[in-house]
């Protein structure tokens with residue numbers, strides 16, 4: 171969460187990998203160097219932390235009282251007057267997708283995100299021995315910690331669930347005044363006009379432009395959030411904060427940037443174009459990223475894709491446009507059951523066609539989507555998986571990364587009472603899906619990696635050697651999997667790193 175990933179946001183996915191595939195010292199030095207810091211404060215930080223920081227400042231805390239700090243500087247920055255240390259995270263225990271799947275499959279060790287989080291909690295426990303501080307954890311994965319026994323084991327005093335702009339400052343004040351605060355606090359949805367502008371820069375220049383989605387897929391947590399759009403003026407101010415800190419490539423984030431500014435399924439073309447043009451026209455912007463779009467929006471409005479691409483590709487350092495999109499399945503039956511909103515305004519049976527045509531359209535306009543697939547949705551059968559295999563064949567020549575995930579039952583989604591999918595439940599067709607994805611991604615990774623080469627000649631050489639090694643071993647494993655077989659000796663692996671022993675409850 172506090173690395174700049176050598177400028178490549180897709181490299182951020184590597185923190186979901188288990189330990190043991192590469193030596194730690196090499197992994198952290200080459201792939202995830204820490205983000206820069208000045209006088210103990212992080213120069214770039216996670217967007218959620220920046221919004222919490224801004225909310226505290228808006229609520230009356232001073233800049234001397236609030237600091238966003240890299241874990242490496244914690245001991246130095248926590249002083250006698252520090253009252254609260256807040257921690258934000260997207261997957262504290264490494265049990266969300268895609269971490270859970272990578273760990274379950276590789277079985278080489280616990281995931282890096284968990285390793286780093288536990289290291290942080292150990293540091294905090296040591297600090298607590300000599301200082302009177304309270305530890306509050308929040309963010310997307312706070313639900314993983316919201317069990318009193320887990321909190322006690324980790325030395326976490328309070329967990330904050332949900333959105334925090336309004337409730338976190340109140341909670342902090344109450345803790346500081348020694349009031350009785352519930353150990354698990356649930357925040358309320360923030361009206362869009364009450365979301366503050368960030369005060370410090372965000373890693374990758376990420377700027378949240380909207381919250382929520384509106385398509386309503388049942389397995390998804392952002393899909394359950396109320397849809398809200400920030401104003402263009404608000405977004406521009408956030409981009410400017412990042413520009414001031416030297417980030418000349420803003421990354422606009424929402425669940426579907428092409429649907430910015432509307433509560434309807436059909437995009438508001440004018441609003442989208444106005445936003446992108448305003449951002450592109452800002453002095454100093456050299457390139458731009460788009461966090462997510464949806465295939466259905468692209469399919470139903472190809473003209474908008476072309477216009478948006480033209481604006482972005484006109485930027486002086488834009489090489490291509492990366493984005494993340496959910497395919498999830500090739501089965502119209504599962505689409506109808508769990509995510510019919512994903513295809514709208516088309517019906518579920520058109521989904522494979524929508525995906526195929528949209529990837530072609532996006533590639534033609536210089537986009538490289540990173541697509542997710544979900545194995546093991548509740549009730550998935552062999553025919554459903556075969557439909558996914560057919561779809562993979564149809565898009566095998568596309569320039570796209572395809573990230574196969576396993577269904578994880580997550581708090582906050584409409585399927586939170588269903589069982590998660592794990593490797594014991596995999597049928598040969600699931601292995602074939604994995605094999606095909608790995609082979610495809612190995613091919614695409616070699617094409618894309620030049621964009622991530624940074625640093626001196628030695629680092630670039632090392633990066634090339636390491637990615638070669640990873641790509642070659644992925645291809646080797648993919649061979650057997652494509653025939654429906656798990657890797658050799660796979661079932662003899664004795665150790666299970668899937669669930670950490672600090673986890674208690676659901």
Ligand code: SF4
Pocket residue numbers: 383384385386387390391392393394425464496509512
């Ligand atoms: S389209 Fe994507 S973000 Fe929206 S509800 Fe479905 S999975 Fe979630």
